[in-house]
Amino acid sequence: MxxxxxxxxxxxxxxxxxxxxxxxxxxxxxxxxxxxxxxxxxxxxxxxxxxxxxxxxxxxxxxxxxxxxxxxxxxxxxxxxxxxxxxxxxxxxxxxxxxxxxxxxxxxxxxxxxxxxxxxxxxxxxxxxxxxxxxxxxxxxxxxxxxxxDVLPRRPLGKGSRTTAIVADWFFGYGDSLMAIPLLQDSIDRRRSRGEPVHVLAREKTVPFLRKRLNHCSVLGFMDSYHMYEAITKSDRYVDVILLSLRLTAPKLHHVVELWAQALGDPQLLNRYARTGTAVSPADSLLAEEAVRLRQQYKALIGFQHHTGEAARCWPQRHAEHFAQHCMEAGIGLIPLSPTAHPLPCATDWSRLPLDRALSAVPLLDAVVGIDSVFGHAAALAGIPNLTIWGKNVPHLQKNSPSSFSFLSFRPLYMNYSMVPESNRSEDITPDHVFQRLIEMLDGHLPLKQSRITIEDTLNGFHIEWVKS
Amino acid sequence: MTRHLVLYDRTSQRKGAAAAMKALAEEWRRNGYTVARYGEEAAQPDVRLWEEHEYGSSCHGRRSLGIVLADSTILSDRHSYRSANSLWPVPVKITALVIDDRIVNFGHRFVSLQFSPFCYVFAAERHSSSYAPLVAYLINKFATEEEAL
Known part of the structure; x- marks a missing residue:
């Protein structure tokens, strides 16, 4: 839509x-x-x-x-x-x-x-x-x-505010937030060293998430509307307002972090972009102990997400059940990370954990298999092999509607293998096929890229498998 | 202490600077500020207005702000994510764009005309009788934040 x-x-x-x-x-x-x-x-x-x-x-x-x-x-x-x-x-x-x-x-x-x-x-x-x-x-x-x-009292002119507002776009979700955090923290620290405070402004839903992960800045909420973008831009509280956009209606293609680095006015941010502990915090001892216990029972532990709020990105439940069955039969411990109405056969279920705890569990895993959503990004940032099952969107482009595109790539940034249906229907990617790639990934037969996957990598088809109907 | 406002004309026609300077000066004065153009005698005006060739490579740090007069083509998404100073490297911080011509097809971005990701956009055509919104914005950018609410 x-x-x-x-x-x-x-x-x-x-x-x-x-x-x-x-x-x-x-x-x-x-x-x-x-x-x-x-x-x-x-x-x-x-x-x-x-x-x-x-x-x-x-x-x-x-x-x-x-x-x-x-x-x-x-x-x-x-x-x-x-x-x-x-x-x-x-x-x-x-x-x-x-x-x-x-x-x-x-x-x-x-x-x-x-x-x-x-x-x-x-x-x-x-x-x-x-x-x-x-x-x-x-x-x-x-x-x-x-x-x-309707009244503009004559105000004494001074040097103006030194504070910069960095505004997260209307549609910013948790996955976008995770990818943005290393850039944001770098930019915040550099501006702070010049005596320029930063406020990060986000929709209310993501404020606690960002507040927990960003240091040396204020994270504030705002009612997400274009009127509010304008109000913030005009405000005397900020010398500069920078929008981290999630939409780009004209080529050329960018990975979204490349776009954000330009918006933040420092292309070198990308050279310093690194997997960081600030985005994915360490797991608590209970989860860590559970992972140790599970490792004694299973050959590998796989995080799994097949469902999100947007139906066109989900993988069908029947495929998920079939895939889970394959994993269990092969002695691979499948761990659902995102809640769904119907439980899957699994080693343990972390899907009901609060999001922060579920994310902290990702580094305990051997791989994450999922749709284009937050846990794939968490795995990438934690340096964990991750396999993405695409649907409506493709690794280099977002499809807002059949005739409207956003020329942005939201592919996980590290260690990613992407399976893309030519039909744009995720159901055309079979559970057998995904399981086969997972085994190759775990056996080290899919050498994944440990450095950042660029838009050029994606346009060159690096570790992208187009799947016929 | 005087604040400095520098106008950079980056339109294809390069014809709108004089009218924009006049409208800006009038609006500042209407708000009760003293204004002087480059070369005009004035004892410490609140605001001094400069065109690019007058200002040269001077810089008054945070006491100067730049405005770019641009064609509406600059509002395309090919530029929207970039900072204004990365598009036009000039010695002062660019704080606003003034679009002089008729804006077509900007609504598809689903943002109001007054906003662009890279800075404030003032659509002169839509406000042809007054530069009030632009000067209200500039006052905010020069004034120190008030902690009223």
């Missing part, structure tokens, strides 16, 4: 699931209190710095479904709590004690049926056109919200 269709679908979903909308007007000194109170209840907030209470029309707000509340002191903040609890306090016009004083305004929505970023996008579209998107505000949870204004 291309981005336009996805957006259309999201809009329809939202239209069926509108939530309760609130507009709060508050004097400037109360801005933080109101924002923090709101942020404790919803992720869908837009801040507006208004020249006065007359900046926004109460009738317009009512038309858009906003219940307007004015707060003037700490005690009146209680009205917010009653609204959160479901009450509808008396509507008020957004007036300040003096009609000519600047005010904070906050648009917010409580909505547990639509995704927060989507609701946030819809709120942004409700902001009257005379307000200018001019930056971001930060809630308690280190989450950025967009800031609009």
């Amino acid at each position: 291309d981005l336009f269709s996805a957006k259309l679908k999201q809009n329809r979903l939202y239209a069926r699931n509108k939530g309760r909308r609130l507009f709060i007007a508050a004097p400037l000194p109360m801005g933080s209190d109101v924002l923090n109170r709101l942020a404790g209840q919803t992720r869908s907030i837009v801040a507006i710095h208004m020249a006065s209470g007359a900046s926004i029309d109460a009738g317009y707000l009512a038309e858009q479904g906003f219940h307007t509340v004015c707060v003037g002191d700490g005690a009146s903040l209680a009205v917010l709590d009653s609204w959160f609890a479901g009450a509808e306090p008396e509507q008020q016009a957004p007036a300040s004690p003096s009609a000519h004083e600047p005010l904070w305004g906050f648009l917010a929505e409580l909505n547990d049926k639509a995704e927060a970023f989507l609701v946030n996008d819809m709120l942004i579209q409700c902001v009257p056109r005379h307000f200018l998107l001019n930056g971001v505000v930060k809630g308690d949870a280190s989450l950025y919200f967009p800031l609009f204004t």
